[in-house]
Amino acid sequence: MVRQTGPEILAPAGSMEALYAALHAGADAVYFGGKILSARAYAGNFEKEEIIEAVALLHRHKAKAHLTLNTLVKNPELRLLEEIGNTLCEAHIDAVIIQDMGIYLFFKRYFPELALHASTQMTVHSVAGAARLYELGFQRVVLSRELTLKEVRQIMEAVPVEVETFVHGAMCYCYSGQCQMSAAYGERSANRGKCAQPCRLPYQTDKTGGYLLSLKDQMTLFDLPELIAVGIDSFKIEGRMKNPEYVYTVTQMYRKYRDLALAGGSYQVDTADVARMSEVFSRGATSAGYYFMRKSADMIFPEQPKTAKLTNAKTLAELAFVRQKPEQKAEVDFYVQAKQGQPLTLTVVFSGGLSALTPICQRGEPVQPAQKKATTAAEIEKPLRQLGDTLLILNKLELEMDEQVFVPVSQLKELRRQATAAVEAVLCSDWEKGETEEERKARVPIRPLQSIVWPEPYRRTETAGPQVSVLVRTEEQLKNAFASEADRIYLEWSFLSIETMLSYIKVMTATPKQIFLAAPAILRGEELQRFDREYERLRGAGRENGREIGLLLRTADHLAFFRAKGVALALDHSFHIWNQLAYQFYQTEAEPVSICLSNEISYQARSQLGRFEMVIYGKLATMQTANCLANAGGRGKDRSTNPLCRTGATETLNYITDRKGAVLGYHRNCKTCSNTLFNPVPLFLADQPVGYAECLRLELLDETTEELEHLMRLIRQLKQGKRTALPGLSEFTRGHYSKGVE
Secondary structure (H helix, E strand, O other), X not given: OOOXXXXXXXXXXXXXXXXXXXXXXXOOEEEEEEOOOOOOOOOOOEOHHHHHHHHHHHHHOOOEEEEEEOOOOOHHHHHHHHHHHHHHHHHOOOEEEEOOHHHHHHHHHHOOOOOEEEOHHHOOOOHHHHHHHHHOOOOEEEOOOOOOHHHHHHHHHHOOOEEEEEEEEOOOOOXXXXXXXXXXXXXXXXXXXXXXXXXXXXXXXXXXXXXXXXXXXXXXXXXXXXXXXXXXXXXXXOOOOOOHHHHHHHHHHHHHHHHHHHHOOOOOOOHHHHHHHHHHEEOOOEEOOOOOOOOOHHHEOOOOOOOEEOOOHHHHHHOHHHHOOOOOOEEEEEEEEEOEOOEEEEEEEEOHHHOOOOOEEEEEEEEEEOOOOOOOHHHHHHHHHOOOOOOEEEEEEXXXXXXXXXXXXXXXXXXXXHHHHHHHHHHOHHHXXXXXXXXXXXXXXXXXXXXXXXXXXXXXXXXXXXXXXXXXXXXXXXXXXXXXXXXEEEEEOOOOOHHHHHHHHXXXXXXXXXXXXXXXXXXXXXXXXXXXXXXXXXXXXXXXXXXXXXXXXXXXHHHHHHHHHOOOEEEOHHHOOOOHHHHHHHHXXXXXXXXXXOOOOOHHHHHOOOOOXXXXXXXXXXXXXXXXXXXXXXXXXXXXXXXXXXXXXXXXXXXXXXXXXXXXXXXXXOOOOEEEEEOOOOEEOOOOOOOOOXXXXXXXXXXXXXXXXXXXXXXXXXXXXXXXXXXXXXXXXOOOOOOOOO
8 A cells, every 4th residue: 555645664573474464454664674684583574585575575565675684793793694694675665673783783884775764772772873973874863761742852853863763562671672571581682572561560569569670561552642743753663573463453453543533634543443552452551652741650560560461362264364465466457469470469558547558568479370279268368367366356357369379378478477567667656766686686695705804813812911990880989999009980870960070070180090970871852951061060160170071972872962071981781782894883983992802792702892991899780760759659740740850960879679579679860850770689600710701890789888998999900901709799690791692
C-alpha cells in the first residue's frame, strides 16, 4: 500500500510469518534482524536468503525494509561485516539500523550506499547528539523513548534529520543503550540482544515493594493526532519477539488510526479496537509512555504484570490468514498475435488501478507453418492462462492468429515467463528506481575480499607502573582522594555540589593530579546548560590556579556538545567500545586523553584494541532511568508534587532489595531528575593481571571510613605494579574480566 502523507507505520518482524502479517496489516515499512548481530537474539530472525526474499516481497508491496544490526560487535566479528554488507546491497535494503560506531565506520568506508539509521541503543536524547549524527551521514535517528513530545519537537526543529519514535509495545525501565544490569546478573548482555529482564522481577524499598522496575507497555492510539502534528517521520511498533497475530493486529490499528487522524474531522478510538489489541497481547495495563510526562508512578506496575497472550480459538482461526504469504496481483489483459512468418507476440496491458502503466510487449521466434497438425486457439490459450503463483490476474485474452500454423508449447511457456517477469519488474520499479538488472549490479558491486583493509593487530605491552584514577561521589571520598597518590580524580557532578567541588579546586595548587568533572549519562535540555555553566565555573577556578579541568563523558550526545571546547576529554565505559574500528572512530572524533573500555568485554579483548583505562574496583552503575524509585509508591505523581524531590546535589544513596536479598544502591540524581542503580557488590580485580591497562580506576560509592583507608593504601600498591587483595573485602565479583559477555 502507498501511505498518505504523514508518519510511516513501522512494524516489527521476528520471523517471515510476522513479516507476512505486517504486510497484511498495511505496514509502510518493516524492521527485522539477521541471524547474527541483532539486538533481539532470541527472535527467529532471518538467514541470508530470507533477507533477500523479505526485501523483494516488501518492495513488491511498496513497503520499505529496515535491517536491524543494532548490537555491539566484538573485534573478531568485524570480518562478518563484509558478507553482511554485500548481502544488504544485493537485497537492496532501504536502511540499516545500527548502534556500534565500528559498524558505522566500516559501512561508510566500504558500503557508502547503505542508508544508516541510528538505533535507540545510541541513547540520542539531545539536539547536539542528533545534529552530530546527521553530520556523520545518518539518515534517521531513533530517539530515546524517555523524551517528551516537546523535546522531540525541539530536536526536529533544530536538525533536518529524519526522526523515528516508539508508539507501542514493551518499555525498558532503563534508557536503551545504558543498561548493564542483565550483564551484571550473568553473561547475558542487553547490548547483545540477550537481556535477562531483571527489571521484570520484584524489589523492595524501605517504604514499598513490588515490581518497581517494571514499566507498563506503551499504547498511544488516543494520542496519534498530537504525535502527527509534531511531524514525526516514523511511528515504530515494538515487538520482534511477538507472534504474527500481535504484529498484524497492532499494525492494523495504528495504520487505521493514523489514516483517520490524517483525514481530519472527528477522531475517536473505538474501545473494541483497544480490546482487540489487548486480546492478542497484554501485560494488564498501558500508558502513553513519556510523551506527556517526565516521569510518573502511574507508569509502573504495582503488582506482578499479568501477561496474557492470544488463546481464543475463534480469534486464532479468524487470524490464521496473517501467517500466509500475501499476494499483490496485477489485473492484466493479454493480446496475442500468431502470424505466419512474424514473431510470436504477447502484449500485456494493465487494467484496474494500474491502467496508467505502459503496456509490455514480449516477442518470441517467428511463427512457422504447420507441417502436420496445426495449433488451435485453445492450445495457444491454455499455457498462457496457467499463471499459477505469479502476480498476474488475467481478465481477458484476445488472440489474432493465422490458420495452419504451428506454435510449440515450450515457446508459449517461455513467452509467458518473460511477460510475468517483466510485470513483476514494473511493479517493483518504484523501489528499484527504474534500474535494469545490469545497472543495479554495476552500482552495487560485490566487493572482492582484498578490497577491505582490516585494522592491524594492536601491539600490546605491559605497564610496569600504571596510572591510577579515582571516581569520587562524596566529600569524604574527595578529601581522601586528594590526599592519596592517585594521578587522576573524577568528580561525580550529579552527587557533589558545585560549592564542595569549588572549595577543593581553589586550594589544589600544590597537587599534580589531573581533575575531571564527570558528566552523568543523561543531560536533557536545561540540565545540559546547567552542567555546562557549573563546569565553566570549575574550569575558571582551576585556571586561576594554573590548572585545566577536563571532562569525563558518558554518551556520544555529550561528546557532540563538548568536543569543540578544546579541553581534555576522557570517554567512559558507557561508550561501549568493543572493537578496533569503534576505537579508531572515537580516537578521531574526540582525541581523548583516556578511553575506559566496556566492562562487558574481557580483559584480553580490551588489551587488543588500544591503550585503555579499566575499572578494577567499584559497585558499577547498572541502570540510568528517567523514572524515580523515590516516587514508586505514588506519593507524588510528578516532580512538582513529590515531597522527596530536590533540586540540588545529594551524596546519599537509597537502597532496594531484590528477591534473593541482595541490596542495590540507587541514587536520586535530582540535578537531572533521574535515577542511577548500582550493582550490590563491588568489582575487584586488583589481585588479577591488569598490566596491559595504562590506567586503573577505583569507583567509590558508599564505602565506610575504614574501607576508604584500605582503598587509599591500595592506590600506592597499584602504582608500584603490585597485585594485592583488599583487607575486609569478603564479597565481590570479577565481572567479565575472564570471559566477557556472550
